[in-house]
Amino acid sequence: MILACDQGFEHGPSDFNLTNIDPEYIMDIALEGGYDGVAVQAGFAEKYYGLHYKDVPLIVKLNAKAKLPEPDPWSRQHTSVDYAVKLGASAVGYTLYHGSRYENEQFVELGRIVEEAHTYGIPVVVWNYPRGTLVKDELGTDAIAYGARLALELGADMVKLKYNGDKEGFKWVLKCAGRAKVVISGGKRVGDRSFLQKVWDAVDAGAVGIAVGRNVWQHEKPFAMTRALRDVIFDGKSVDEALKRF
Ligand code: FBP
Numbered sequence: 001m002i003l004a005c006d007q008g009f010e011h012g013p014s015d016f017n018l019t020n021i022d023p024e025y026i027m028d029i030a031l032e033g034g035y036d037g038v039a040v041q042a043g044f045a046e047k048y049y050g051l052h053y054k055d056v057p058l059i060v061k062l063n064a065k066a067k068l069p070e071p072d073p074w075s076r077q078h079t080s081v082d083y084a085v086k087l088g089a090s091a092v093g094y095t096l097y098h099g100s101r102y103e104n105e106q107f108v109e110l111g112r113i114v115e116e117a118h119t120y121g122i123p124v125v126v127w128n129y130p131r132g133t134l135v136k137d138e139l140g141t142d143a144i145a146y147g148a149r150l151a152l153e154l155g156a157d158m159v160k161l162k163y164n165g166d167k168e169g170f171k172w173v174l175k176c177a178g179r180a181k182v183v184i185s186g187g188k189r190v191g192d193r194s195f196l197q198k199v200w201d202a203v204d205a206g207a208v209g210i211a212v213g214r215n216v217w218q219h220e221k222p223f224a225m226t227r228a229l230r231d232v233i234f235d236g237k238s239v240d241e242a243l244k245r246f
Contacts, residue, residue, distance in 0.1 A: 001033075001034075001035050001036050001037075001209055001210055001226075001229060001230065001233060002035060002036060002037040002038070002039055002059065002125075002183060002209070002210065002211035002212075003026065003029060003030045003033070003035045003037070003038045003039070003211075003212070003213065003216060003217070004038075004039045004185070004186075004211050004212060004213040005023070005026045005038065005039070005040050005044065005213055005217065006039060006040060006041055006044075006061050006064065006213075007213055007214065008021075009041055009064045009066065010064065010065070010066070010067065011067055012066070012067050015214060015218070017218075020217045020218065023040075023044050023047070023048040024048060025217070026038070026040075026217055027048050027049070027053050027056070029216065029217055029222045029223070029226070030053070030056045031052075031053050031055060031056050032223065033216075033222065033223055033226035034226075034230075035056055035226075036057060036209075037056070037057045037058070037059045037090070037091065037211075038053075038056050038057070038058060038059065039059040039060075039061060039093050039125070039211060040058070040059070040060065040061065041060070041061050041064060041079070042060055042061075042078075042079040042083065042084065042087060045058055045060055045084075045087045045088070045089070046087060049087065049088060054088070057090035057091070058087065058088050058089045058090055058091075059089065059090065059091045059092065059093045059125055060079060060083075060084035060087055060089040060091075060092055060093065061079075061092075061093040061094070061095070062077050062078070062079045062080070062081065062084060062092050062093065062094050062113060063075045063076055063077045063078060063079075063094055063095055063109070064078065064095070065095075071132065071133045072100040072101045072102060072132040072133055073097040073100050073102070073131050073132065074097070074100060074102035074105065074106070075095045075096075075097060075106065076105075076109070077094070077109050077113065080116075081113060081116040081117050081120060081122075082116070085120055085122065089122065090122060090123075091117075091122050091123045091124065091125055091157075091158075092113065092117050092122065092123075092124055092125070093124075093125045093126075093127060094109075094110050094113055094124065094125075094126055094127070095126075095127040095128075095129065096110055096126055096127065096128050096129075096147070096150070096151065096154075097129055097130070097131045097132060098128065098129075098130055098131075098146065098147055098150055099130045099131055099132040099134055099135035099143070100131055100132035100135075101132060101133070101134070102132075103132070107150075107154065110124075110126065110154050110155075111154055111155070114154060114155030114156070115155075118155065123157035123158060124155065124156050124157055124158075125156070125157065125158040125159070125160060125183075125211070126151040126154070126156035126158070126159045126160065126180075127160045127185070127211075128147035128148065128150065128151050128156075128159050128160065128161055129147070129162065130143035130144065130146070130147055138162075139162060139164040140164070141164060141166050141169030141170070141172065141173065144161050144162060144164060144169075144170075144173050145169075145172055145173045145176040146176075147159070147161060148161060148173050148174070148176040148177035148180070148182065149176040149177070149178075151177065151180055152176070152177050152178045152179070152180040156180045157180060157181065158180060158181045158182075158183060158208075159177055159180045159181070159182055159183075160182075160183050160184070160185055160211045161173065161177075161182060161183075161184060161185070162184065162185055162187070163184040163185075163198055163201070163202045163207070165198070165201070167201050167204070167205050170201075170202060170205040170206075170207070171205050171206060174205065174206040174207065181208045182206070182207045182208060183207060183208060183209045183210055183211045184198070184199070184202045184207050184209075184210055184211075184212075185210075185211060185212060186210065186212030186213060186214060186215040186216070187214070187215070188214060189214045189215050189218045189219070190215065192225070192228070192243060192246060193239060193243060195215045196228055196229070196232055196239045196242050196243065197239050199229060199232050199233065200232045200238075200239050200242075203232065203233055209233050210229065210233065216229075221246065224245045224246050225245075227245045228242040228243065228245040228246070229242075231245065
C-alpha cells in the first residue's frame with residue numbers, strides 16, 4: 001500500500017482543499033495508516049520527511065510534468081538518484097509516458113536511473129501511462145500490457161498501472177510485467193464501493209497492491225478507507241466486509 005502525493009505538481013492544487021493541501025496531513029495518513037511507502041517529489045521530502053516519519057518508507061519521484069495542454073507529454077528528470085538517497089529514499093519513482101513522441105528520451109533517462117538506483121541497491125517504481133497523440137486508447141488492455149512489458153524490460157522492480165476493469169485482460173498485463181511487481185493507481189475520487197471493488201478485482205487478478213492518492217487523502221475518513229483497503233488487499237475480505245469500516 002503506497003500513498004501517492006505528487007498530484008500538486010501533476011494536476012495542480014485544484015485536487016486539494018484547505019486540509020489536505022498541507023503535506024503534514026498526507027504524511028500523518030501515511031504514518032498512522034501504516035503505509036508501506038509514500039511517493040512524493042524531492043521538495044516535499046526535503047521539507048516534510050524527517051525523523052518523525054522515518055517509519056514510512058520514502059519513494060522520491062525523480063521526474064514530473066505540470067498540467068499543460070501538451071498532447072505529447074515529456075516528463076523530464078529533475079532530481080538525481082544520488083539526491084533521493086540523501087533524502088532518505090528507500091526507492092525512486094519515475095513516470096514514463098509511452099506512446100508520446102518523446103518516449104525515446106524517456107527510455108534513455110529511465111535506463112540510466114535504473115542503473116544508478118540498482119548500483120545503490122534500491123528499487124525503481126515506474127508509473128507507466130500510455131499517453132500522446134498516437135495513443136488511441138489510454139485505457140486499452142493492449143496499451144497497458146505494452147507499458148507493463150516496457151517497464152520490465154527497462155529494469156523496473158515495480159510498475160504502477162491503471163486498472164481498466166478488464167479482469168481477464170489484466171491477467172495478461174501481469175504476465176507481460178513478469179517479475180516486475182504490479183500495483184494499480186487510484187484515479188479520480190469515486191464512491192467507496194466502486195473504488196474498493198476495483199482494488200479487489202485487481203488484487204484478485206494478481207496485482208500486489210496499490211499506489212493511490214485522491215481516493216484516500218480526499219476522503220473525509222482517510223483512516224477508515226485505509227483500513228478497508230488493508231482488509232481487501234491483505235486480509236482477503238470481501239468488499240461488503242470492508243465497507244463496514246465506514
Ligand atoms: P491517484 O490515485 O490520485 O490517481 O494518484 C495516482 C497517480 O499516479 C499520481 O501519482 C499521479 O500524480 C496521478 O495519478 C497522475 O494522474 P493522471 O493520469 O491524471 O496524469
